[in-house]
Amino acid sequence: MAYDKFKVLKSSAVPLPIENVDTDQIIPARFLKATERKGFGDNLFRDWRYYPDNRPKEHFVLNNPIYSGKILVGGKNFGSGSSREHAAWAIYDYGFRCVVSSFFADIFRNNCLNIGVLPVQVSPPFLQRIFEEIEKNPKAELTIDLPSQTITIEATSEKEEFDINPYKKENMLNGYDDIDYLLNMKEEIEDFAGGLPL
Amino acid sequence: MSEQRTLFDKVWDAHVVRSISKGPDVLFIDRHLVHEVTSPVAFLGLKNRGAKVLYPERTFATADHNTPTINQHLPVKDPLSANQLKALEENAREHGIPYWGLGHQKNGIVHVIGPENGITLPGVTVVCGDSHTSTHGAFGAIAFGIGTSEVEMVLSTQCIMQPKPRKMRITIDGSLSRAVTPKDVALYIISQLSTSGATGYFVEYAGEVFRNMSMEGRMTVCNLSIEMGARGGMIAPDEKTFSYIKGREYTPKGEEWEKAMEYWKTLYSDSDAQFDKEIVFDGSAIEPMITYGTNPGMGIGISLGIPTAESLDGGVATYRKSLEYMDFKEGDAMLGKKIDFVFLGSCTNGRIEDFRAFAEVVKGRKKADHVTAWLVPGSHRVEEAIEKEGILDILHEAGFELREPGCSACLAMNDDKIPAGKYAVSTSNRNFEGRQGPGARTLLASPLVAAAAAVTGKVTDPRVLMELETA
Numbered sequence: 049m050a051y052d053k054f055k056v057l058k059s060s061a062v063p064l065p066i067e068n069v070d071t072d073q074i075i076p077a078r079f080l081k082a083t084e085r086k087g088f089g090d091n092l093f094r095d096w097r098y099y100p101d102n103r104p105k106e107h108f109v110l111n112n113p114i115y116s117g118k119i120l121v122g123g124k125n126f127g128s129g130s131s132r133e134h135a136a137w138a139i140y141d142y143g144f145r146c147v148v149s150s151f152f153a154d155i156f157r158n159n160c161l162n163i164g165v166l167p168v169q170v171s172p173p174f175l176q177r178i179f180e181e182i183e184k185n186p187k188a189e190l191t192i193d194l195p196s197q198t199i200t201i202e203a204t205s206e207k208e209e210f211d212i213n214p215y216k217k218e219n220m221l222n223g224y225d226d227i228d229y230l231l232n233m234k235e236e237i238e239d240f241a242g243g244l245p246l
Numbered sequence: 247m248s249e250q251r252t253l254f255d256k257v258w259d260a261h262v263v264r265s266i267s268k269g270p271d272v273l274f275i276d277r278h279l280v281h282e283v284t285s286p287v288a289f290l291g292l293k294n295r296g297a298k299v300l301y302p303e304r305t306f307a308t309a310d311h312n313t314p315t316i317n318q319h320l321p322v323k324d325p326l327s328a329n330q331l332k333a334l335e336e337n338a339r340e341h342g343i344p345y346w347g348l349g350h351q352k353n354g355i356v357h358v359i360g361p362e363n364g365i366t367l368p369g370v371t372v373v374c375g376d377s378h379t380s381t382h383g384a385f386g387a388i389a390f391g392i393g394t395s396e397v398e399m400v401l402s403t404q405c406i407m408q409p410k411p412r413k414m415r416i417t418i419d420g421s422l423s424r425a426v427t428p429k430d431v432a433l434y435i436i437s438q439l440s441t442s443g444a445t446g447y448f449v450e451y452a453g454e455v456f457r458n459m460s461m462e463g464r465m466t467v468c469n470l471s472i473e474m475g476a477r478g479g480m481i482a483p484d485e486k487t488f489s490y491i492k493g494r495e496y497t498p499k500g501e502e503w504e505k506a507m508e509y510w511k512t513l514y515s516d517s518d519a520q521f522d523k524e525i526v527f528d529g530s531a532i533e534p535m536i537t538y539g540t541n542p543g544m545g546i547g548i549s550l551g552i553p554t555a556e557s558l559d560g561g562v563a564t565y566r567k568s569l570e571y572m573d574f575k576e577g578d579a580m581l582g583k584k585i586d587f588v589f590l591g592s593c594t595n596g597r598i599e600d601f602r603a604f605a606e607v608v609k610g611r612k613k614a615d616h617v618t619a620w621l622v623p624g625s626h627r628v629e630e631a632i633e634k635e636g637i638l639d640i641l642h643e644a645g646f647e648l649r650e651p652g653c654s655a656c657l658a659m660n661d662d663k664i665p666a667g668k669y670a671v672s673t674s675n676r677n678f679e680g681r682q683g684p685g686a687r688t689l690l691a692s693p694l695v696a697a698a699a700a701v702t703g704k705v706t707d708p709r710v711l712m713e714l715e716t717a
Contacts, residue, residue, distance in 0.1 A: 215269025
């Protein structure tokens with residue numbers, strides 16, 4: 049599925065300074081029963097966000113109106129656990145276009161890149177600085193500049209570069225997905241398959 | 247190629263269709279396993295593009311995540327689950343993919359039935375929209391979990407685009423003590439490496455401990471590779487591997503078998519092959535393990551106390567949040583903690599060997615009155631073996647029931663949910679908050695520890711019941 053192009057995103061951010069946020073928290077298994085990709089944002093962080101009777105938990109960050117924005121900032125090892133792409137869909141559907149952390153789980157990172165959510169991995173001290181700035185000012189803005197691969201804390205101009213595979217970067221900048229690329233390789237793939245031992 | 251290569255290099259390199267400059271490799275996938283939860287949106291994407299499944303004969307579909315574990319002959323009650331199962335059945339039919347739905351003799355958990363039917367072979371690449379696809383690495387395959395966009399990618403092109411991961415080797419020599427199972431070995435490794443310790447790596451397990459392990463045990467270890475962040479784990483194929491796969495339905499036969507064997511025998515890491523990281527543990531240092539927190543890395547030897555926050559490197563707030571969820575205290579002993587549920591099953595421990603182990607402990611004893619035990623075979627084949635080997639009689643005499651196959655309480659997508667606040671000793675793979683039901687508290691352990699808990703109603707060292715000396 050193609051998605052919106054990603055170039056430069058300037059936005060306030062929602063802080064979630066918890067480590068090892070697993071995809072079961074991002075979207076619990078019982079919400080994976082849809083056969084279409086829609087509405088997952090309503091159940092983003094369902095059990096951290098709502099009591100069992102569906103009342104919002106006041107202390108959870110998504111229920112605190114002082115925090116908003118298109119960037120989610122999480123603790124180390126964000127997105128561990130299940131391969132469910134529904135977790136990335138829920139983040140996208142809720143309105144985030146970027147997740148910042150000091151460390152991402154592999155499959156989650158891939159899933160994000162495949163659907164148009166940019167995972168930005170920063171150093172642990174920089175992550176700490178982001179959390180501190182948001183704590184000081186919940187409207188503190190971050191700028192994610194994909195062409196120059198930098199993330200900036202606007203209030204202080206502190207800046208850090210982040211890594212992204214050049215191929216994936218092109219895809220994000222243009223809103224392409226891998227399947228278009230592979231569909232154009234059909235003959236090459238079939239020739240290759242013919243030479244395999246098993 | 248004259249350079250020294252690892253097992254992983256050999257299998258990976260043999261499947262690279264094209265290397266994209268400064269980009270990922272286009273990797274050919276030999277076997278694609280499909281289940282009902284992560285595939286419907288992929289099939290929808292295929293339809294929207296007007297694409298077809300390129301190799302239906304390399305694709306295999308089963309129903310497992312959603313399925314009930316009782317009365318499988320009746321219509322599935324949950325309308326959403328029923329809808330997903332129906333979607334898979336229709337998609338499989340439309341694209342000519344073999345489909346083993348509820349009631350089918352080959353039905354079961356995707357990672358149990360792949361090996362059972364000879365779909366999983368040495369040297370192949372296997373993917374599935376499920377992180378525990380790493381299980382199949384036990385056969386010397388490269389196997390890993392993928393997201394739904396990638397499921398669509400593999401359906402339509404039989405390829406995936408992946409940068410080649412780094413390589414790690416975990417070597418464990420020495421012999422395991424009695425009552426120390428492959429599950430304990432895996433939980434021990436994860437507790438030492440943490441849940442992110444192998445992120446970015448593909449792991450090869452090497453050494454005496456893995457060589458001595460059964461194929462079932464190797465599957466358990468490879469299954470849990472993802473829980474330390476690794477994309478997958480693999481073990482070089484050997485005579486044990488070959489004799490396990492021989493004669494299974496999809497295994498090559500006759501001349502094809504001979505040809506395949508020639509190839510399979512080249513699948514090992516060359517003696518001077520380089521790994522990006524090497525880790526060594528001593529097998530004799532491992533004891534039966536149990537988790538106390540909300541990720542699989544929070545595990546300890548069963549006789550130890552819960553670590554204090556002071557002993558950690560960082561992340562104290564997250565650690566305390568985790569213990570609060572479990573309602574455990576730093577320093578608490580795990581032995582003697584009262585439990586409410588026991589779950590034997592899942593793609594980690596739902597194979598015949600796991601039921602044999604469970605039966606070994608419960609034989610001649612009785613289930614504790616206050617414990618609810620869900621014993622769920624990984625497949626119909628496992629279910630049949632449980633009956634045939636007389637294990638079912640042992641279970642019945644001890645007051646246990648056997649349920650029908652499926653993922654069940656591992657991720658609680660069906661009715662098998664641990665109620666909020668209750669404690670479950672579980673042989674599955676994840677103890678995340680709410681994993682086995684909203685508010686459920688999960689202690690991961692081996693089938694032996696699960697059995698000891700089921701008959702005593704509390705966390706118990708199985709070695710005591712097995713009359714083995716404890717440390």
